[in-house]
Amino acid sequence: MTYEVEQKYHLQxxxxxEKALKEFTVVEEAxxxxxxxxxxxxxxxxxxxxxxxRIRRIGGVPMITYKGxxxxxxxxxxxxxxxxxDPGDQDGTQTAELxxxxxxxxxxxxxxxxRPFCARDTHGPFGVVIDEIQGLGFFVEVEVMVEKRGDIxxxxxxxxxxxxQLGLQQPESRSYLRMxxxxxxxN
Amino acid sequence: MTYEVEQKYHLQxxxxxEKALKEFTVVEEAxxxxxxxxxxxxxxxxxxxxxxxRIRRIGGVPMITYKGxxxxxxxxxxxxxxxxxDPGDQDGTQTAELxxxxxxxxxxxxxxxxRPFCARDTHGPFGVVIDEIQGLGFFVEVEVMVEKRGDIxxxxxxxxxxxxQLGLQQPESRSYLRMxxxxxxxN
Numbered sequence: 001m002t003y004e005v006e007q008k009y010h011l012q013x014x015x016x017x018e019k020a021l022k023e024f025t026v027v028e029e030a031x032x033x034x035x036x037x038x039x040x041x042x043x044x045x046x047x048x049x050x051x052x053x054r055i056r057r058i059g060g061v062p063m064i065t066y067k068g069x070x071x072x073x074x075x076x077x078x079x080x081x082x083x084x085x086d087p088g089d090q091d092g093t094q095t096a097e098l099x100x101x102x103x104x105x106x107x108x109x110x111x112x113x114x115r116p117f118c119a120r121d122t123h124g125p126f127g128v129v130i131d132e133i134q135g136l137g138f139f140v141e142v143e144v145m146v147e148k149r150g151d152i153x154x155x156x157x158x159x160x161x162x163x164x165q166l167g168l169q170q171p172e173s174r175s176y177l178r179m180x181x182x183x184x185x186x187n
Numbered sequence: 188m189t190y191e192v193e194q195k196y197h198l199q200x201x202x203x204x205e206k207a208l209k210e211f212t213v214v215e216e217a218x219x220x221x222x223x224x225x226x227x228x229x230x231x232x233x234x235x236x237x238x239x240x241r242i243r244r245i246g247g248v249p250m251i252t253y254k255g256x257x258x259x260x261x262x263x264x265x266x267x268x269x270x271x272x273d274p275g276d277q278d279g280t281q282t283a284e285l286x287x288x289x290x291x292x293x294x295x296x297x298x299x300x301x302r303p304f305c306a307r308d309t310h311g312p313f314g315v316v317i318d319e320i321q322g323l324g325f326f327v328e329v330e331v332m333v334e335k336r337g338d339i340x341x342x343x344x345x346x347x348x349x350x351x352q353l354g355l356q357q358p359e360s361r362s363y364l365r366m367x368x369x370x371x372x373x374n
Contacts (some may be wrong), residue, residue, distance in 0.1 A: 041289065043230035053289070063275075066285050081285060084275035088250075094270055098253050101266070102228065102240070 009168035042103030062092030196355035198325035229290030249279030
């Protein structure tokens with residue numbers, strides 16, 4: 001089993017971040033335009049159950065994503081499923097209409113421009129993305145993959161070191177969806 | 188807008204039915220193996236709302252189908268949606284697992300072997316299928332497509348005439364799902 005260990009940070013200064021990133025061996029991948037439309041359940045509250053359910057569109061290609069509740073007793077283990085809806089549902093509108101008929105409620109759409117990088121240090125490869133979230137600004141996610149559960153704590157420490165070298169100082173534990181919703185709360 | 192007008196009949200004698208069908212201009216199409224798994228909603232009863240929601244597999248190819256409640260005041264008008272789930276979900280198991288996580292309850296699977304025919308009489312084309320439903324036996328559906336709502340009554344009359352010529356005497360208004368469920372009720 002593979003574990004993704006990741007941490008999100010606020011990004012204040014894009015230019016100096018890009019400079020710091022170039023100190024690593026790094027390959028920039030293709031920019032992605034994400035539009036993630038989140039849904040709530042007709043008769044339970046995903047915010048309370050800690051589930052996530054969305055139609056994600058990457059450059060218009062529709063996918064469905066479900067993230068189950070965090071499993072008790074395990075380190076960040078949860079069921080995550082994601083797969084493409086096209087070509088049967090070309091742009092996700094049929095799935096969206098189906099969810100509406102079934103009583104699912106559209107919560108919000110998180111739009112981002114994602115710049116993914118494959119990076120490497122002396123310990124091995126890691127991932128970095130620069131996310132520009134509409135209405136929120138810039139964020140960076142640093143991700144390390146590990147094969148064994150026992151390596152998760154070590155990966156967390158390694159991410160902290162990398163973040164320090166990249167000048168990232170403000171970790172953020174909230175999801176983009178939650179931040180977008182908090183941003184739009186009435187005063 | 189196109190309307191499907193159709194009627195289901197019990198089939199007692201397959202051999203004499205096939206003989207009667209050959210009196211029409213008729214083309215037999217490829218046999219289909221259907222496995223339709225019906226689901227009920229986590230917090231409303233589709234049997235009461237007259238909705239239908241299923242994963243249909245035709246020769247293993249997965250599709251999703253939703254039929255909305257009958258719209259008030261209109262002649263058998265309801266929203267019907269159906270599309271293919273593969274290749275993103277190769278055999279429908281991911282969608283089935285997702286529905287389970289979302290609290291949908293599997294009701295029953297209706298398995299049938301369908302033999303579809305394109306037929307024609309002096310009034311034009313019509314469709315006929317011979318359905319062998321696992322656990323229930325043989326049925327025939329006769330279907331006429333019309334372009335205008337005003338033609339629906341005429342199509343119904345035409346189906347009755349065709350059914351008479353085919354020796355079909357026992358119309359059946361229940362869905363296969365309902366018949367399968369009634370068959371499995373305890374005494």
